[in-house]
Amino acid sequence: MGFFKKIIEGLRKTKQAIGFKLNELFKRGIFDDEFYEELEFILLGADVGSETTENIIEELRERMRRDNVSDTAKAREYLKQILLDILGEEQFEAECPAVVMVSGVNGVGKTTTIGKLANIFVKQKKSVLIAAADTFRAAAGEQLEVWAKRANVRIIKHEEGSDPAAVVFDAVSSAKSRGTDIVLVDTAGRLHNKKNLMEELKKINRVIDREFPEAQRYNLIVLDATTGQNAVSQVDIFNEAIDIDGIVLTKLDGTAKGGVVLTIKDTMDIPVYFVGVGEGIDDLLPFDANSYVEGIL
């Protein structure tokens, strides 16, 4: 199943669940206050956030006024275009050798994402090494080992409670000597307001920079689509600590839509690179703004 189909499939239930009205709304053909209120409901309900929602609606009013639009089908296109303008189009492409570090708060799906990412790169005929730098959570290493086996890639793992920077050091050394294309670094979940844990992450980041300067660096943050406005704070603080390149938006197969990524792109210019749509190894797909917007609306 392709991205489009999967998202539509996933969101079909959402539409039923929250009493989706947008199509009817556009069919009504009247752009009155009720129209905009419903629209607001849809955007807020998708976790877009109140400020961004207000901006989007303002922009839609503006553009429709400017072009004197009265055709309802066109209004939908206008709205879609506004959302697409915000999201932009950026694809993730790794230049090798690369180190991709995956971070985020607890329970967003980092370890699963690493497994799926490994699978994607293997399919691109790249050699991959996983560094199990989540040495904190109970059995995180074992969990990752299962994924490494599924994706058929090597893994470097120390025992629980050891220094994550040391794991990364070993992984980088191994990758350098073997000429591995991509090192995927799994990190422990950490809440962004815990200063010492963010310092630890910075340290891991520094170790990679220092030990593997010739590698391309990519720092991805994993966001749970179920998360609300706190995602803004998450990305903001992780970005401040280690410079985030892009987002992996997970759990899009539920009824949540993760609309907060619009706010994040709008305010911090950090794009979504991948979306997670299930628990299988192939359930990580490159982000396609077009289908995503279709899914929200």
Added chain:
Amino acid sequence: MALFQNLSDKINHAFSKLTNRGALTELEIKQAMREVRVALLEADVNYTVAKDFIAKVTEKALGEQILKSLTPGQQVIKVVNEQLCELMGSTQSKLAVASKLPTVIMMCGLQGAGKTTMCGKLALHLKKQGKKVLLVADDIYRPAAINQLEIVAGKSGAGFFQMGQINPTKIAVSGVEFARKNGYDTVIIDTAGRLHINEELMAELENIKKAVEVTETLLVVDAMTGQDAVNVAKSFDEALDITGVIITKLDGDTRGGATLSVKAVTGKPIKFCGVGEKMEDLEPFHPDRMASRILGMGDVLTLIEKAQSAIDEEEAKKMAKKLKEASFDLNDFLEQYDKVAQMGNINDLVSMIPGANKLKLGSATIDESQIKRNKCIIQSMTAEERSNPKVLNYSRRKRIAAGSGTTVQDVNKLIKQYEQTKDMMKRFGKSKRLPF
């Protein structure tokens, strides 16, 4: 990024030009409610829940007399806060006990909500109450979930039961059977994380519930959840008739509006909060704190920083020791009044306290005479009463009131304040982190 301006500031600002001193008018309320709505939405309260809430508050606030000490804005916030606290329910951290042992607690929720960790925290909590707890590994899907639970069981000193990755209902039944035979009085079943729309997996939970007598079905919800919290909570409640909710990851900086959403759609009590990664990081739910948090009021951090600079290290150490030994008594409380005075302008300090005494005090300067009165009350106590406030029964309170020229109510108020302070200090001392 200045995401959240203090809600009370915003509302007060909206009202700055008004000098209305009669009843709240519709226009005033409407203006204030716009700000409240944004605050709720930014806190991730579900759109529909927020809408209903605002309709309710508007009705309540309409025609309400503005108290002499309050501005219209403050009056509105007061009503909002009261309503929010009421909606949140009370502190109900008691878990039901089955009449026929063992008590079975089933944990359920989405992936990554923190179920497995919470199993360990609950186990430790129950163990401290003298229970013998068995953790049953019923997450047969996520790689290494069983290992994780085993480690968690070890850390919390609970028993552990697993049968590998076979039918979850079978595991649950055998787990309970094992508990019965081996003298465990409480069983906690850790189920796999699942999407509420996954019919097959939801049916699996229903089957477990049919097969074993579940005493408590607890839904674990990530505090950072957004608008979708209502869908999740509703689906789980409809399928499983949950008995309570646990909110996790409240040690983050989220404002946790999902809590209100979940409470509103299920009506089930919120029993505990997870506030950290260690096994002890479990707290009962405090509705008033949650209300302040959702509304974005209070600035505890600044308050603490101020306090840190005012209290010198040695005194702090002394205090920390007292806290550890839980011997923070009314003598210390009396001392605190002097400490607070050292921290600077008392009105600035009050504005930082979440829950906002400011509401009651208005923008006027703080009532210095009240501090004096409180000091009098403590000074009218015997040495024994000061060092062991537990002995303060009604007749003693009456005597103290008479001695200090106050009323029993004043004395009660002071003792309540002392208890709250003690509680708060204990948190700070223990975790070096904000309780909220």
